Amino acid sequence: MVKFSRELQAQLIPEWKDAFVDYRQLKKHVKKIKLSLLRSSLPNSSSSDDHHNGGGGFSLFDPVRAFAARFSAPRNDHPPPIDEENLFEMVLVQSREDEVKEFLEKLEQELEKVNGFYTNKENEFCDRGEILSKQLQILVDLKQLLHEHRRRRRHQRSAPPSPAGGSVTSLLSSASSFSVEGEPESPAAGTEERDSLSDEVIATLERNGVSFLGSGKAKAKKAGKLRTATSLRIDIPPTTPARAISMVWEDLVNSSRKEGSVGGDYINRKKLQRAEKMIREAFVQLYRGLDLLTTYSSLNMEAFRKILKKFQKVSNQRRESATFLKKVKRSHFVSSDKVIKLADEVESIFTKHFAGDDRKRAMKFLRPQKPRESHTITFFVGLFTGSFVTLFVVYAILAHLCGIFSSSSSDEAGYMETVYPIFSMFALLSLHIFLYGCNIFAWRGTRINHNFIFEFSPNTALKHRDAFLISASLMTAVVSALVVHLLLRSAGVSQQHVDAIPGALLLVFTALLFCPFNIFYRSTRYCFLRVMRNIAFSPLYKVLMVDFFMADQLTSQIPLLRHMELTTCYFMAAGFKVHPYETCTRSHQYKILAYIISFLPYYWRAMQCVRRYIEEGYDNNHLANAGKYISAMVAAAAKLKYAVEPTPLWMVIVVITSTGATFYQLFWDFVKDWGLLDLSSKNLFLRDDLILKNKCVYFVSIGLNFVLRLAWIQSVMRLTMGQAEHRLMDFLLASLEIVRRGHWNFYRLENEHLNNVGKFRAVKTVPLPFSELASED
Secondary structure, eight states: OOOHHHHHHHHSOGGGGGGSOOHHHHHHHHHHHHHHHHHHHSTTHHHHIIIIITTSOOOTTHHHHHHHHHHHSOOTTOOOOOOGGGHHHHHHHHOOOHHHHHHHHHHHHHHHHHHHHHHHHHHHHHHHHHHHHHHHHHHHHHHHHHHHHHHHHHHHHHSOOOTTOOOOOSEEETTTTEEETTOOOOTTOOHHHHHHHHHHHHHHHHHTTOOBOSSOHHHHHHTTSOOBSEEEEEOOOOOSHHHHHHHHHHHHHHHTOOSSOOOOEEEOHHHHHHHHHHHHHHHHHHHHHHHHHHHHHHHHHHHHHHHHHHHHHHHOOHHHHHHHHHHHHHSHHHHOOHHHHHHHHHHHHHHHHHSTTOHHHHHHHHSOOOOOOOHHHHHHHHHHHHHHHHHHHHHHHHHHHHTTTOTTOTTHHHHHHHHHHHHHHHHHHHHHHHHHHHHHHHHHHTTOOHHHHHTOOTTTSOOHHHHHHHHHHHHHHHHHHHHHHHHHHHTTOOHHHHTHHHHHHHHHHHHHHTOOSSOSSHHHHHHHHHHHHHHHTTTSSOOOHHHHHHHHHHHTOHHHHHHHHHHHHHHHHHHTTSOHHHHHHHOHHHHHHHHHHHHHHHHHHHHHHHHHHHHTTOOHHHHHHHHHHHHHHHHHHHHHHHHHSOOHHHHHHHHHHHHHHHHHHHHIIIIIISOOOOTTSSSTTSOSOOSSSOTHHHHHHHHHHHHHTTGGGGGGTOOOOOHHHHHHHHHHHHHHHHHHHHHHHHHHHHHHHHHHHHTTOOSOOOOOSEEEEEOOO
16 A cells, blocks of 8 residues: 555646645654653553553553543643533644644744635635636627628628728727737728727727726817827737738837827737637646645645554544544635636636537546556567667678778778768657656656656657667667678679668668658657747747757757768759769868857857847846857857867867857756756755755766766867767767766756746746736826
């Protein structure tokens, strides 16, 4: 049977961990009570035996019974009867057992902590629910208003033209600063329809809490313009370039208005659809927060019940335990039904407005079922891993028999030209995916909620077994192609046909990446492509955690990007019937492209920092982070130039720039990304909160990251090696950098998780589309 303390640790909400009952500390207090009673009863064991057991044995609870009987015995002055409600406070005051008193006081503190946290979260979610209800009502009213206005426009177009002529004004109301899509402005617009339309918008806004200054609509119209205390605006975040351009264009159009407008937004179908999507996601997050709060209440109630049961068993104070348990049941976090009622209300609202009155469909959004662990995936992981090991052994034997890696072999250069770039690219990618699987396994074991941090859906997010399966199947296919390539090469098949195997393998995996069918983790593939698009067009897209996390991964995969460049160039050059190796290694265009490929990951990451600097209140930390990547770009440029011109001057420049960039990166790794080296921490040179219990692991990780950051030293050593040895050394260094990045990933997310825990942030805060902005008269 699993102990409740372990069960509580497995089920509690990681981000709210500090707000839960400190069950382990309460258990320690119970153990102290047990030891104290044992010590106090030893000197009086004989009297206790005679009194309670008739000489039949020693009882651990005899002192407690005697103590309770002393207070419960009648006195000569006939005191008033003790109220059961005040019994708990009376025991705290009159108890002679320090450990019992300390336990009861600690229990009271834990109850106050749980009640306070629950009340704050309940008020927060209730306020959020009221705001969302208003937002939804505004959305519904505006959609209905837009529908009615379009219907009237269609009716007018089908009717005979009016004598006055002119078109209906596009300005809905100067009070709300909105205009309808597709309606051109005209000074000769129909006055009656404009007034009617303005009245409709004003009524819509007033129903949703937008108040107007003045003595009424008539007075405002007489003045020629309605003045408002607030101006309603649809705030759609510019998360994409198209949306940002659209918002800039609308601002330019609105600012050019002369009469009857104070600037604002257009009502159009796309904008309302985006607003509806934002409100729907906000309701989903609210429901999940309510569900977490319900779990919080039930787990804490069970924790109080369990610890009081243990206390009663040790101290035999049944009345005190029962009294406190009644107090817990009457407390706010147990007796309040606001959360349940609000959850039911959210269910009904979501079902009506976002699920077409289909409750089953609504619950798929609100409460998605967690996917079950599949043993089939484990089986295939083992199968592909065994196949990979077997095929790799076969390949090593065949390569040795054919003398491929022999320095005297004439086939070495040609083999390295075509085979090494493609297969090393796949090997590095597979290693990175494998380490990501190890990261997921470690995050899951330490209760780091990586899906919440990356904003992944729990239903479609990769599990560690999935990552291992992808890595094993990828390497099995690569090594199989290596074996086939080597067998055909040894059999004397045409060189042109043999060299097509690596290209065919690349085409197959590229087609699989873009495959539109729901096979082989389509949601993950599309998420990867979407993130890569956001990175490639930095800083045009809004930067999320997963975006800059992936961009950091790319800074460790520059060799892979170089291999992709060489492979693409090689097969394109071969297709145009030119010498591929000469074109792709010695041409001026290729060298320029090599510089660009080496700079791109750092440039993307620096642009993301600039975007975050602008969006997040001009935080200088983002500029300092951008400086880190700029220093890495300078160091990379120096190393590329030194590879072309290995002069002493350039070697000195490489050492200076690389040393400066390395220490810059190390400082950021340890202090900013990992949150370590805090001199004021209670854990020397670490931080106050640590997820791993063994502190030595952190110091070993610091040393390992420091050593692996110095791998660039090999580039200035100019070791004399053959082509095969040089390629293998490059592959080894690239693999070590990927290992360093996988090692870095765990502590980066650990620090991010602890930041969420410190802010009790367990659900995503979704920005709302409709906001009221103060305006001057």
